[in-house]
Each structure stands twice: as C-alpha cells, then as structure tokens.
Amino acid sequence: MSDREPLFSSKNIKLLTNPLNVDNPITVQVLGxxxxxxxxxKLEPSIVMAISVIVVLSVSNVVISALRKMIPPRIRxxxxxxxxxxxxxxxxxVLKAFAYEVSKQLSVFVGLIITNCIxxxxxxxxxxxxxxxxxxxxGIGNSAGYxxxxxxxxxxxxxxxxxxxxxxxxxEKIGIYNIGYExxxxxxxxxxxxxIIGIIIWVQRSRTKELxxxx
Amino acid sequence: MKSFSNxxxxxxxxxxxxxxxxxxxxxxxxxxxxxxxxxxxxxxRNILSSIRIKSSAKDAEELYEKYxxxxxxxxxVGEKQEGVDAFEIEMGSQMRKTLEQRxxxxxxxxxxxxxxxxxxxxxGKGLWGPIYGFxxxxxxxxxxxxxxxxxxxxxxxxxxxxxxxxxxAQFADKKIFNKNGEFISIDLVKGGADPESLNxxxxxxxxxxxxxxxEKMLYDCLGSYQTYFKNQMKNNK
Numbered sequence: 001m002s003d004r005e006p007l008f009s010s011k012n013i014k015l016l017t018n019p020l021n022v023d024n025p026i027t028v029q030v031l032g033x034x035x036x037x038x039x040x041x042k043l044e045p046s047i048v049m050a051i052s053v054i055v056v057l058s059v060s061n062v063v064i065s066a067l068r069k070m071i072p073p074r075i076r077x078x079x080x081x082x083x084x085x086x087x088x089x090x091x092x093x094v095l096k097a098f099a100y101e102v103s104k105q106l107s108v109f110v111g112l113i114i115t116n117c118i119x120x121x122x123x124x125x126x127x128x129x130x131x132x133x134x135x136x137x138x139g140i141g142n143s144a145g146y147x148x149x150x151x152x153x154x155x156x157x158x159x160x161x162x163x164x165x166x167x168x169x170x171x172e173k174i175g176i177y178n179i180g181y182e183x184x185x186x187x188x189x190x191x192x193x194x195x196i197i198g199i200i201i202w203v204q205r206s207r208t209k210e211l212x213x214x215x
Numbered sequence: 216m217k218s219f220s221n222x223x224x225x226x227x228x229x230x231x232x233x234x235x236x237x238x239x240x241x242x243x244x245x246x247x248x249x250x251x252x253x254x255x256x257x258x259x260r261n262i263l264s265s266i267r268i269k270s271s272a273k274d275a276e277e278l279y280e281k282y283x284x285x286x287x288x289x290x291x292v293g294e295k296q297e298g299v300d301a302f303e304i305e306m307g308s309q310m311r312k313t314l315e316q317r318x319x320x321x322x323x324x325x326x327x328x329x330x331x332x333x334x335x336x337x338x339g340k341g342l343w344g345p346i347y348g349f350x351x352x353x354x355x356x357x358x359x360x361x362x363x364x365x366x367x368x369x370x371x372x373x374x375x376x377x378x379x380x381x382x383x384a385q386f387a388d389k390k391i392f393n394k395n396g397e398f399i400s401i402d403l404v405k406g407g408a409d410p411e412s413l414n415x416x417x418x419x420x421x422x423x424x425x426x427x428x429x430e431k432m433l434y435d436c437l438g439s440y441q442t443y444f445k446n447q448m449k450n451n452k
Contacts, residue, residue: 070227082232
C-alpha cells in the first residue's frame with residue numbers, strides 16, 4: 001500500500017462523474033428503464049427512489065468489494081444478490097417506518113430495486129475487482145447518474161402533467177390557467193416517461209462529442 | 216484466480232446467511248412499532264375518508280377523535296359482542312369464516328350537523344390481491360353516505376381506480392335496500408349505469424375483474440350486516 005493514491009485522485013473523480021454524463025446508466029447504457037418509467041409521475045417518489053438506489057448501490061458495492069477476495073467465484077452471483085436483497089429490504093423497512101406515504105406510492109418498486117440491472121451490473125463489473133473506496137465512489141456515481149435522470153423526468157412529468165412541484169401548485173399560483181393553459185394528462189401516463197428519456201438521450205448525444213457515433 | 220474448496224463454500228454461505236438473517240430480524244423488530252403506528256394512522260384516514268373527510272398523516276388522529284365517536288362489534292344476527300375492539304378486527308379473516316362465526320365492526324360518526332353515520336368494513340378479492348374499504352351509511356341504514364376503497368396490488372390506471380375520488384363519489388346517495396326492504400347491494404354496471412337507478416354505479420372500463428370483485432365484496436360484506444341493518448330499521452320505525 002506504499003503507492004497509495006490520494007482519495008480524490010483524478011481517476012477516482014472520474015468514477016464519480018462519468019456515470020453522470022458519458023457513462024450514464026439510463027441514457028447511455030439504457031439500464032434500469034422499468035423503474036424509471038413507473039415511479040416518475042411525481043417528483044417526490046423519484047427523489048426517494050434515487051436516494052434508495054444510492055444507498056443500496058453504494059453500500060452493496062463496498063460490501064462486495066471488501067469481501068471480493070473471500071467470495072468463491074462459483075457462488076459470487078448468489079452472494080451479490082444476497083447483499084443487494086438485504087440492503088433493499090432494509091431500505092424498504094426504513095421507508096415503511098419513516099416515510100409511509102412515499103413507500104406506498106413506490107409500492108413494489110422498492111422491492112424491485114433487487115432486480116435493477118444497474119446494481120448487479122456494477123457489483124459484477126466493478127466491485128468484484130476493485131478496492132472498497134473506488135467501489136464506493138463508483139456506486140455513488142452510478143446511482144446518482146440514475147437518480148439524476150429520474151429526478152429530471154419526475155420534475156417534468158409532475159410540472160407538465162399536474163402543474164405542481166413536490167405537491168405545490170405552482171402553475172395555479174402564477175395564474176397560467178387563466179390564459180387558457182391546461183395540464184397535459186398524457187404526461188401522467190408511462191409512455192411519456194419513455195419519450196422524455198428519449199429526448200434527454202437525444203439532447204445529451206448531440207451535445208457530447210464522445211457519444212457521437214461515426215456511421 | 217484462487218480456487219475454493221466445497222467446504223469453504225459451505226462455511227462461507229452459512230456465515231453469510233446467519234449474518235444477514237440477524238441483521239434483517241433486528242431491523243424488523245426495531246422498526247415494527249413505527250410501522251404499525253403508520254398502518255393504524257392509514258386505517259384511521261381510510262375510515263375518515265369514507266365519511267368524506269380529508270385528512271393527512273399529521274391530523275388523522277385528531278380528526279378521528281373528533282368525528283368517530285364510538286364503535287362496537289356485532290355478529291351476523293345483529294347482536295352486540297362485548298370485549299372486542301372494533302378497530303382490532305381484521306375483516307379479511309372474518310370473511311373467511313362461516314356466516315354464523317363472523318364478528319363485524321361498526322364505527323359511529325357524528326357529523327357537525329348532528330347527523331349520525333354508521334361505518335361498516337368491507338373486504339374482498341380484486342384481480343391481483345385483496346381489496347378492502349369502508350362503507351358509511353346514513354341513519355336509515357339504507358342510503359350510502361360515502362365510501363373508501365383500497366387495494367394492495369390492482370393494476371394502476373385500471374383496477375387501481377377504485378380508490379380514486381370519482382369512483383368512490385358515485386356511491387353517495389345510492390341505496391342498498393329496495394323499496395320492499397329487500398337487500399340488493401350495489402351493482403357495478405359495465406357500459407354505464409342508469410343515472411336514475413338507486414343501486415347502480417359505473418364499473419371501471421378495463422378493470423372488469425376488479426369491478427366484479429368489488430361488487431361481490433359489497434354483496435358479501437354488506438350482506439353479513441343485513442340482519443343488523445334490518446333490526447335497526449325496525450327500531451327506527
């Protein structure tokens with residue numbers, strides 16, 4: 001450990017920032033779409049879901065990374081699943097105790113974090129072959145990249161679909177309904193989440209050089 | 216890569232499982248009181264919602280104290296049962312028993328205008344899981360004042376519509392007994408209910424199985440209460 005690198009070396013910072021943009025799990029790797037469509041009708045569940053995934057992925061990444069030399073390769077997927085499932089159940093229990101309303105809105109989707117491909121993907125691809133600290137950063141980065149998209153989509157859908165932000169009727173307050181504006185009911189339906197994600201992917205690809213593919 | 220012996224794999228998995236089990240059971244035990252409290256508050260909000268009172272998690276207890284002035288438990292021949300708290304009764308397990316063995320909760324609410332409302336519990340099967348709720352009746356034990364339905368896992372946008380305001384509001388002022396005093400419950404009609412009818416409401420389009428389940432739930436549960444309702448109607452006369 002003599003060649004110990006600084007905690008926030010540029011390589012480590014990349015682990016944190018890459019998934020927010022050029023390596024985003026949703027818009028670039030197109031993982032975790034299912035939950036992104038289902039729970040982004042309103043902003044609050046999107047934020048809670050984002051936080052839940054951040055907790056689950058960062059802790060699971062650290063645990064798996066710390067155990068990586070002890071885990072027998074033959075049962076590594078089962079061990080990974082067990083760690084993820086434990087974390088998800090803990091998060092679910094905590095939500096039920098302290099944020100009951102939101103946990104009801106999220107319903108099965110908290111439990112379904114277990115099957116979120118982003119998490120298994122990061123454990124298998126990164127935590128199994130890296131030290132705990134980089135694994136922690138990688139976990140935070142990837143789940144934050146996922147959460148960021150969730151929050152953007154949740155924000156747009158709640159604003160345009162219900163005219164509210166976090167339940168605050170913002171469009172009503174600024175009087176936009178008086179000039180003939182109406183909420184777009186289509187925004188509340190799942191297909192709109194897919195279309196918004198599509199638009200985000202389009203904007204991101206056209207603005208980021210690394211992502212422009214040559215034909 | 217190192218190779219691991221079978222013994223190691225067994226020992227490793229066993230230790231993992233024990234640690235995980237200990238962790239989860241501790242968490243479940245520590246958090247259980249808080250979770251039960253939340254469920255109780257939700258139940259109170261559901262009861263309040265059946266008498267058309269909107270509440271939040273914060274003021275639910277206070278409003279419940281204010282509006283729900285009493286409760287008692289009856290059996291299916293309408294006799295009051297002592298020593299049971301109406302709030303503790305799980306309607307789901309009661310409905311699995313035979314008619315004679317069921318004990319049924321009744322909550323009494325006094326509205327601000329002095330009217331008394333009687334709230335009864337209902338529980339049945341939807342498409343994917345249980346559906347349940349409360350039906351509030353006026354003092355004539357015939358006219359519905361309000362309803363509140365909930366579900367665990369009905370399809371969002373289809374069956375899950377049963378706990379929306381528009382669906383619940385349809386039941387207000389409908390009658391569960393006909394003119395001759397026979398119990399007829401409420402029918403959920405596909406393709407639109409007759410607006411003149413006193414015991415029909417619109418079913419949910421795309422939610423046929425949930426609608427059927429809800430219709431059956433109302434028939435079975437309100438049916439279990441009907442002797443009590445009839446006795447009360449006689450007393451009213």
